[in-house]
Amino acid sequence: MSVATQDTAIRTGRVTRTLIYLILILFALFYMLPLYVMAVNSVKPLDEITGGGMMNLPKVFTLEPWAKAWSYAQIGVDPTGLQPYFWNSIKMVVPAVAISTVLGALNGYVLTKWRFRGDTILFGLMLFACFIPFQIVLIPMARMLGLMGMAGSTGGLVLVHVVYGIGFTTLYFRNYYAVFPTELIRAAQIDGAGFFQIFWRILLPSSGPIAVVSIIWQFTNIWNDFLFGASFAGADSQPMTVALNNLVQSSTGVKEYNVHFAGAILAALPTLLVYVVAGRYFVRGLMAGSVKG
Amino acid sequence: MGFLDIDNTTKSYGAVEVLHNVDISVDEGEFLVLVGPSGCGKSTLLNMIAGLEDISSGEIRIKDQIMNGVHPSKRNIAMVFQSYALYPNMTVGQNITFGLEMHGTPKPQREKAMKDVASLLQIDQLLDRKPGALSGGQRQRVAMGRALVRNPDVFLFDEPLSNLDAKLRVDMRTEIKKLHQKLGTTIVYVTHDQIEAMTLSTRIAVMYGGYVQQLGTPQEIYDSPANIFVATFMGSPAMNVVPAKVVLKNAKPVALVALHDGSTVSLPFSQDNMTAWDGRDIMLGIRPETITDEDAADRNSSNIARMTNRIVVTEPAGSDTFVTMTFGGKDVIARMRSDADVRAGADFPFAVNMEKAVAFDPETEMRIIP
Numbered sequence: 001m002s003v004a005t006q007d008t009a010i011r012t013g014r015v016t017r018t019l020i021y022l023i024l025i026l027f028a029l030f031y032m033l034p035l036y037v038m039a040v041n042s043v044k045p046l047d048e049i050t051g052g053g054m055m056n057l058p059k060v061f062t063l064e065p066w067a068k069a070w071s072y073a074q075i076g077v078d079p080t081g082l083q084p085y086f087w088n089s090i091k092m093v094v095p096a097v098a099i100s101t102v103l104g105a106l107n108g109y110v111l112t113k114w115r116f117r118g119d120t121i122l123f124g125l126m127l128f129a130c131f132i133p134f135q136i137v138l139i140p141m142a143r144m145l146g147l148m149g150m151a152g153s154t155g156g157l158v159l160v161h162v163v164y165g166i167g168f169t170t171l172y173f174r175n176y177y178a179v180f181p182t183e184l185i186r187a188a189q190i191d192g193a194g195f196f197q198i199f200w201r202i203l204l205p206s207s208g209p210i211a212v213v214s215i216i217w218q219f220t221n222i223w224n225d226f227l228f229g230a231s232f233a234g235a236d237s238q239p240m241t242v243a244l245n246n247l248v249q250s251s252t253g254v255k256e257y258n259v260h261f262a263g264a265i266l267a268a269l270p271t272l273l274v275y276v277v278a279g280r281y282f283v284r285g286l287m288a289g290s291v292k293g
Numbered sequence: 294m295g296f297l298d299i300d301n302t303t304k305s306y307g308a309v310e311v312l313h314n315v316d317i318s319v320d321e322g323e324f325l326v327l328v329g330p331s332g333c334g335k336s337t338l339l340n341m342i343a344g345l346e347d348i349s350s351g352e353i354r355i356k357d358q359i360m361n362g363v364h365p366s367k368r369n370i371a372m373v374f375q376s377y378a379l380y381p382n383m384t385v386g387q388n389i390t391f392g393l394e395m396h397g398t399p400k401p402q403r404e405k406a407m408k409d410v411a412s413l414l415q416i417d418q419l420l421d422r423k424p425g426a427l428s429g430g431q432r433q434r435v436a437m438g439r440a441l442v443r444n445p446d447v448f449l450f451d452e453p454l455s456n457l458d459a460k461l462r463v464d465m466r467t468e469i470k471k472l473h474q475k476l477g478t479t480i481v482y483v484t485h486d487q488i489e490a491m492t493l494s495t496r497i498a499v500m501y502g503g504y505v506q507q508l509g510t511p512q513e514i515y516d517s518p519a520n521i522f523v524a525t526f527m528g529s530p531a532m533n534v535v536p537a538k539v540v541l542k543n544a545k546p547v548a549l550v551a552l553h554d555g556s557t558v559s560l561p562f563s564q565d566n567m568t569a570w571d572g573r574d575i576m577l578g579i580r581p582e583t584i585t586d587e588d589a590a591d592r593n594s595s596n597i598a599r600m601t602n603r604i605v606v607t608e609p610a611g612s613d614t615f616v617t618m619t620f621g622g623k624d625v626i627a628r629m630r631s632d633a634d635v636r637a638g639a640d641f642p643f644a645v646n647m648e649k650a651v652a653f654d655p656e657t658e659m660r661i662i663p
Contacts, residue, residue: 181376183374183375183376183378184378184380184381186343186345186365186372186374186378187374187378187380188380188391189345189364189366190343190344190365190366190370190372190392191366191391191392191395191439191443192366192392192395192396193366193391193395197395201380202380202382205382206381206382
């Protein structure tokens with residue numbers, strides 16, 4: 001006979017619990033390893049890396065690789081560092097995220113509260129946009145940007161990312177607004193509020209969680225995008241990801257691993273920051289609307 | 294011409310007609326209740342008055358102005374919703390004045406109107422709170438405040454009390470009635486609760502299957518139901534409707550109804566026109582409170598019939614005791630005084646006030662008009 005334990009759904013036995021935590025910690029360490037390697041090696045002098053011992057802590061601590069990666073590493077023709085490209089990325093990401101989020105919210109509002117014949121089909125088609133691989137649209141998009149005179153500009157990149165993002169943002173906002181009480185909209189109509197007044201005064205102020213989801217999602221995707229940046233950006237509008245590639249892939253001179261590591265961390269920082277600041281809303285927003293509707 | 298006219302109005306969704314030729318004329322200051330089971334079309338009709346649903350055919354007029362196609366905000370109506378529909382991101386004060394703001398009322402006037410309404414409804418101390426921090430009854434008051442502040446021609450209430458608990462519902466019912474008496478506004482009120490309908494209204498429209506079954510004062514509806522549906526829907530417990538046969542006894546019409554053991558009792562009609570139904574089957578409608586013990590029988594009634602029947606179940610409810618018996622082959626409920634000496638399984642002498650009894654045609658289910 002087995003001994004009766006005090007296991008319940010919430011409290012498991014001590015041994016089981018220790019085992020679970022042990023495995024979890026191991027996995028966590030495993031996932032943290034690359035970040036550790038990057039962080040440690042980005043503050044070592046180059047000869048310490050080339051001498052082996054990738055996992056060792058630095059003997060000599062230096063921030064020189066960070067400074068170099070940011071402001072005077074050789075990227076392309078000039079030794080500018082990643083700095084100008086960082087600002088290129090910001091100039092592309094901020095408007096693209098803002099526009100696609102606002103448009104997604106408007107779409108969601110119309111698709112749920114101002115329904116019309118064929119709205120579900122239209123929504124289905126917009127969802128389809130989420131599943132089109134980037135590579136397919138490269139050539140048509142290049143042609144379109146050329147015709148519109150936006151080739152090689154930040155504006156062109158913003159347009160591409162807005163078009164690609166609308167499918168996702170519409171999906172988020174539509175599902176969120178689907179469970180938003182329609183009686184509120186009707187009450188506002190009787191109160192005399194118009195289409196946009198209802199949107200700005202009633203709907204948007206209640207959209208915090210889903211707006212955070214949309215912003216995180218769009219920010220991460222657009223910031224990390226390499227393909228569109230490499231394909232459509234001009235010399236003075238290249239985003240961070242493309243610049244980082246150029247830095248790492250440069251075929252002349254010595255491979256400065258410490259600078260590369262620092263540059264890679266710099267490129268990843270903004271998305272990390274967004275996630276840390278707004279991350280706790282992310283899951284909450286994703287779950288909203290999933291219970292009902 | 295009334296204050297609010299609903300003129301031969303229908304509503305269809307595609308080929309399906311859900312409201313059939315509704316004709317109601319409401320006078321100024323009336324409290325009209327639309328009552329019926331779910332799916333009877335009462336909320337649809339209310340939404341059509343509000344302008345939230347299109348009118349398929351016919352006309353709705355407020356103060357002789359045709360409202361077909363007029364935007365809800367331009368009809369000078371206000372609506373209280375079942376969920377209250379308070380804007381969650383605004384304070385109570387902002388909720389109340391939002392409509393005025395949208396209509397371009399200047400701020401000092403808005404503030405004054407808000408103060409007036411708040412003191413009328415005793416929600417002064419809540420004005421800075423968000424709806425999320427209010428109890429159900431408080432939200433209800435705020436929703437009414439939002440409607441009152443606009444000073445509309447017609448108030449529309451869509452089941453406003455159904456989200457409250459039983460006690461609060463009764464309190465708010467009284468509150469609404471007081472408010473109506475004080476302000477004398479025209480109200481159209483939708484509910485599925487027949488007690489709310491009876492207690493609040495000046496007139497009731499009983500709806501079923503997209504038709505207005507009967508339109509009349511609460512007393513008319515209760516005492517003279519137009520058909521079996523109205524008779525059984527209004528009143529709690531429901532009116533007993535049992536099969537009976539009309540025969541003439543000494544040239545006077547009587548109803549023969551089966552007792553529990555299969556024998557029949559003859560209950561004389563008060564209405565002489567039942568003579569025409571001699572030898573035919575009818576459905577006899579008797580309200581539970583008109584079946585009592587001998588002592589409790591209505592002394593003003595000219596027509597008390599007596600019968601002895603076996604009690605199946607007794608249900609003491611404090612103020613009354615409900616007694617179930619088998620009568621006309623059906624379970625029939627009588628409403629006795631709480632001190633009546635009734636026991637399940639015993640035979641008991643009942644007194645039936647036949648003056649209040651009504652008869653229905655079993656074919657059409659319509660009441661046989663005396």
